[in-house]
Amino acid sequence: MSKQTSTDTLMKMGLAGFVVVLTGLAWVSAFLGELLTPTGMPWTNFTELVARFKHGTFAWPQAATYILIVLALVAFLGIAFLTVVLGGNKPKDDGLPRYKDLEPRMGKKAALAKARQSLHLPEDATEADIIVPAFKLDGKVLYVQHEDSMWVYAPQRSGKTLYIAVGIVLDAPGPVLATSTKNDLLMYTAVTRKRHGRARVFDLQDISGWPDTISWSPVAGCEDPDEALARGKAWAGAQPMGNVKNGDWFNSKAAAILGRFLHAAALDGGTIEDVVRWSNNFADPEPLEILREHGAPAAFAERLQALTSSRAGETVDSIQETLAGLLEPLSSPKALKFLTPAEDQGFNVDDFLTGANTLYLLTDGEDSPVAPLVTMFADHVFRKAQKISQTRAGGRLWPVFTMVLDEAPNVAAFPKMAGALSDSGGRGIRIIGFSQSFAQNRARWGDDGAKAIRGTSSLRLFLPGLEEMAELETIAKAAGPTTHQRVSTSRGKGGSSKTTSEEERPAIRAHKIQQLEQGKAFMHYTNVRPAVVELTPYWERDDVEQIKKDKHAAEALTRRITA
Template sequence: MASQGRQTGSFGDELTNAAMIGLVALFGLALILRAAGSIAAFLTGTDQPAAGPAAGVGVLFRPGDPAAALDADGLHPFAYWTVAVVLLAALAAAGGWVWVRLRRHARKVETDPHTTAGIATSHEITTTASARALLKRAANLRPSLDSPTPADVGYRLGTSKGKEVWASVEDSILLIGPPRSGKGLHVVIPAILDAPGAVITTSTRPDNLTATLRARKRIGPVAVFDPQHLAEGVPAGMRWSPIRGCADPLTAMIRATGLASATGLSAGGVESGGFWEGKTRTALQALLHAAALDHRSPEELFRWTLDPSAAAEAVAILTNHPDAATGWADSLESMIDADPRTRDSIWQGVSLALGALADPRVLDAVSPGPGKDFDPERFIRDKGTLFLLATGAGAGASAALVAALVEDLVETARRIAARSPGARLDPPVLLALDEIANLAPLPSLPVLMAEGGGTGITCVPVLQSLAQARDKWNENQANAIWDAS
C-alpha cells in the first residue's frame, strides 16, 4: 500500500510539472504573437494593438482575424502572420544554436580530466599546491635555508588549469599511469634532475639514467648498480655485497626481508605463500649473518643457498662465533634437519632469492674488491645519485638484490636522520622507484610512504595501475600506499 501511495504521488508530481511547463510555453507563445502584432503594425503603418500580452492567445482562436484579437484596426492578416512566422523561426534557430552549444560544452566537460571528481580546483591549487603555498612551509621543510626557492623545498609536478602544481619534499607521491604515458619523461626525470640531495632511483630500462647522468654528476658522486648490464655503453661501476654489514643482526634481518620479498611467494599463487616467505627470510638472515661474521664471499654464500647440507657450515659459524645472534644457529639447523619436504620447500625460496648469483656477471657485481665496499652513509651525505637497473623476470633477474640494496639505503637514511637536527635529513633524499612493481615489491614501501616524508625521504613509487599494487603487495598494503600519497 505504501508503494502504491508513492507511485500515485510521483504521478501527481509529473502532472504538476507538465502543467507548469505547458503554462510557461503558452505564456511565451502569447508574448511572441502579441509582439508580432506590434511589429507588423509598425511595418505597415497601422495603429498599434491596444490589447495586452494575453491577447496573443486569442489569435490562436481567431487566426483569420488577428486585428480583432489584438484590437488593432487595419492590421492585415498576411502581414501579421508573415512577421509571426519570422519571429517563431528566429526563436527556433536561436534555441537550436543554444542547445548545440550547450551539448558541445557538456561533452567537453565530460571528457575534460580537469572536471573529474577529486581533481583539485583552481582555488585549491593556489592555496595548497602552488609555489607560494610551498614557500610558506619552507621554514619547516628545510630550516637550514635562509632564502629557499620552490625547487629547494619541493618538486614541480606540472600544471593544472593554468597553474603550476608543486609537491613538498615531505610529500609521498604515488605516480600511476599506463605504459608509454610519459610518467618518466614528465615527472620522474625532472624530479631526479631537480632533487636537492641524494637520489636513489630504480628502473628496468636505462632511459632515466641516460637522461640525467651527466647533470647529476655536477651535484655529487654517481654510481650505477647494473648487475645484468642492461645499460649498454655505461660502465656498471659499482659493486655491492649483500653480506655487507650483516654482522649486525638487524642489518641481516633487513637485508633478508628485501631478498625474500622478491621471491613473490606471498604475492599469491602459492599455497601458504606468506608462511614460506617468512621461513625463507629467517634462513637468509642466518646465512647472511654467518657469512659476515666469518668474512665469507658472496660466492660461498651462493653455494650455501644451493644445498641445505652445505649450509651446515653456516650453522657451525653461528654456533661458535661469540658475536652470533642468539638462537639463529638453532633456527637454521632446525630447517636443515627438517623433513625433506619441508626443508626443500624452504630452500626453494632461499635459492630463488639469490638465484641471480648463478650469472657470473651478477656474481661479479656483488663481489667488491678489498677496500671497495660501497659506503651508503657517505654516499647520501655527499648528495650522490645511485641508479639501480634490473629485471624482475628472465634469466639472471637480479630484482631481489636491488630490493635488498634499496632497503639497505633506506635504513641508512633513517639512521642518519635520527642523528640529524629535527630528526630529518637535510637535504632530503629522493627515492624515485620507477617500475618498482615490475622489479620487487619493497616490504617497507607502505610504511615508507606514511613516514618517509617526516624523516626527509621523498618516496615516489611509479606504478601502472592500482591493480598492480594489489597484485604485488596485497589489498591492505596497496590501500595503505594509496592513502599515504
C-alpha cells in the same frame, strides 16, 4: 530548486538588443559617411532627423553603406574573438576544482609558507630546496612539499617516465636513487645529474653500458643480526612466486635462513659465495658452528637448525628450491663480480648522501631474476638513510633524498612499503613509487598492504588507462558530488516556457578517469579536493634543448640508443 522563464520573452529581449546595436552602427556609419559624401543631414540633431524623415527629405550618405558593412563585419569578428578568448578558454565548470580553488593550499606562496612553518631550514635554502613544482592546472603551477610521498598508478605507455620521472630526477636538489627496468630514465637524466654530483649505476646485467658502476656486498654490515635478517627478508620477499601454492610461506622461511647465513658469513669474514655454498647444502654444519662460536643467541642458531633439518623433508626441499631461485643470478660471474667488491671498495651510503649524487638501479625487464637482489639493495639504502637522518640537524636529511621507484612491486618491493611511505617524509626522504595497476600492488603486498600504500601516500596520481573499474569508482567518489543545471522546455497555448532545475551528480566518474587524455592525471593530495591535473613532459621544459644534448651525449658514452 527551479525557475521558469517564457521563451517568447527571451526572444523579444534578444530581438530588441539586436535592433539597438544595429541602430547604433547605422548612426555611426551615417555620421562618418557624411564626412566623406556630404548630404547636409544633421546627424547630431535627432529631432530634426526625425522631422526630415517624416517630410521625405531624409538622405543617406553613399559612403555610409560601405562603412556600415565594414563596422558590422568588425563587430561580428570582435564578438567571435571575445567568445573564444573569454568563453572558449574558460575552464570547464564540471564540478572539479580549478586552480583558484587549490591555490590556497597548493599555490607557490601557500607551499612556501607551509614549508617554512614546518621545517628546520638552513639560511641558504632556496625555493627549489624547499618546495616541488608538481603539476599544472589551468596552465598554472601547483606545488607540493619535499616531505610528501607519492604513488603513481600508471599502466604501460601512459607516459610515466617522460611526463613524471624525468622531471623529478632532474629537479631533485639532493641525492637521488632511481630504479628502472629500462635504461631510458638514465639516458635522459644522467649526464645532467653528473654536473651536480656523481652519477653511477648498479647494473648487474649490464643493460646500460654506463661506465661508472658500483659494487656492493650483501654481506658487509650483516655483523648486526637485525640488519642481516632485514636483508634476508627484503631479498626473499621480492621473489616473484606467481601461482606457487603457499609461496609466501616458503618465502618467509627462505628469508629467515638467508638472514642467518648472511650473519654467519659476516661474522666469519666471508662473502656472498659462502651464502650460496651453504644454501646448496643444508647439511653443511659450518654456518651453525660460526653462529655458536661467535656467541649468537641460542634462539638465533637453533632456528637455523630447525629450518634446515626439519623432519618434513618435502618442506625443507621446497625451501631449498626457493633459495635456489633467489641465488640463481649469482651463478653469473658478471653479477657475482658486482656483489663481491674488494675490502673498502663497496658502495658507501654515507658518502652518497653527502651531495647531489645519483644512483640508478637497473634490471633487464620487470621479471628479471636479479630484481630481488636490487630490491634488497634499495631497501638497504633506504634503511641506512633513515638512520643517518637521525644524526642530522632537525632529524632529517638536507637537501632531501629522493627515491624514484619505477616498477616498485618488481624491483623495489620493500617489505614494509606503507611504513616507509609514512615515515620517510619526516626524515627528509621523499619516496615516489610507480606501479602499473592496483592488482600489481595486491599481488606483491596483499590486499591490506596495497590499501595501506594508497592510504599512506601523501599524493596519489592515477594516469589514463587503468582497468579496474571498481577501484576507479572508489577513487572517483573522493571527488564528491557536484550540482548541475538541467533545462527542459514545455509548450502550451500561451507559448513555450523553459524550466531550469538543479540536480546532484558525481563530480567525475570512473570511466572519465580511465579515459583521460595523455598528459593528464587524476590527483588525490591529502585533504585537498581531488582534481584532474596537467603533467609537464620533458619537451615542454625550459631546458629541453639541454636535455636533448645530454641524452645524445649519454647514448654516445654508452653506445646505446633509446627512443
